[in-house]
């Protein structure tokens with residue numbers, strides 16, 4: 465067909481709800497692919513975030529709204545979809561009105577902060593016939609896509625056991641779960657398992673391809689990031705601390721010298737507000753929560769947790785999360801009736817092993833190399849947006865599709881694990 469006679473496909477339009485670090489990453493897809501995605505509005509109660517986002521995407525003043533109620537009341541449906549990057553406890557309350565107004569929604573994880581909320585959202589999406597996709601971005605990382613593809617193709621037979629591990633590095637742990645927003649349920653809305661590992665629990669469920677989890681047990685606790693573990697001589701804030709030089713958790717080393725985690729530390733950094741070094745020093749010395757000693761914070765989430773799951777077909781799985789490790793990494797090991805797959809995402813390859821009983825052999829091993837991007841969740845963030853666009857257009861989603869109805873089992877495992885850890889009992893899951 466001649467190029468000029470092809471029908472031009474219009475970009476899908478979207479409104480950003482919660483102009484934080486995450487939503488702006490997803491929205492940035494429109495800059496690279498203006499033919500696929502156009503941002504046409506922003507909703508955020510923070511006036512600076514509203515105006516900077518409007519500026520970034522060239523939006524008129526009237527396309528900026530203080531909350532979703534303001535959007536729905538003033539304009540109703542002005543886009544095909546919404547990209548919801550609000551914080552955990554606002555996910556469901558902000559998405560329900562969007563669904564009622566006719567928007568499809570790309571929603572950050574965790575879906576909600578309780579099982580009842582997640583099921584309420586599912587009912588809202590079904591009632592309105594809308595599509596909701598969850599930002600389980602690891603399903604789009606090439607490492608996991610290739611493993612899932614091989615499992616779905618039957619390469620290792622039926623999975624009878626799975627193990628995943630997430631090692632949250634010392635600097636990530638300190639930023640997110642000791643000093644930062646996700647340090648307590650009161651602050652971030654979620655347990656550490658749900659805010660950090662809903663990805664991994666989703667991967668377990670995804671690899672099982674729709675087989676329901678039936679029971680969960682879990683243990684965990686906060687062993688290290690507590691006041692009595694403070695080394696002798698530790699001060700209240702790192703910049704004036706007598707033992708800063710020898711401390712692995714020094715805010716000076718992490719945030720001034722290595723410049724780690726800038727979008728979390730400095731307000732509106734993701735929207736182009738970059739503080740000077742003098743401002744950073746002053747902030748960490750005085751009132752920035754990220755300048756606090758990690759043993760003297762108001763954190764209450766666990767720093768390690770183990771989860772064991774049973775599935776309806778008898779398969780068992782475990783997930784181990786540990787915060788404070790030297791190397792950040794995610795590992796997976798699937799054992800099937802005809803072989804196994806094992807790898808560490810950050811290493812950029814996995815192996816497929818199969819029994820080989822011939823004389824002189826024990827097993828065969830195939831090494832599968834993948835391109836690994838160190839940022840944006842192994843490159844998954846923007847591939848997720850690409851798939852969301854396909855879904856909104858009514859096209860066939862990819863193998864990774866994180867449709868709400870296919871993303872719930874991992875969350876049910878997580879909520880049940882937290883209940884199990886708290887009650888010290890096995891928690892059974894009802895079939896949905």
Ligand SMILES: NC(=O)c1ccc[n+]([C@@H]2O[C@H](COP(=O)([O-])OP(=O)(O)OC[C@H]3O[C@@H](n4cnc5c(N)ncnc54)[C@H](O)[C@@H]3O)[C@@H](O)[C@H]2O)c1
Pocket residue numbers: 481482483484485486487507508509510513530531532549550551552554558572573574599600601659841
């Ligand atoms: N997919 C991932 O791997 C991943 C990684 C990190 C964080 N997250 C999740 O992304 C979400 C956002 O995290 P973040 O760090 O970008 O948050 P953020 O605090 O930077 O952004 C949240 C924004 O929502 C705005 N907001 C508050 N109330 C609102 C309301 N009622 N309506 C609209 N906007 C409102 C805030 O003003 C803020 O601008 C969290 O749920 C977090 O758990 C996901």
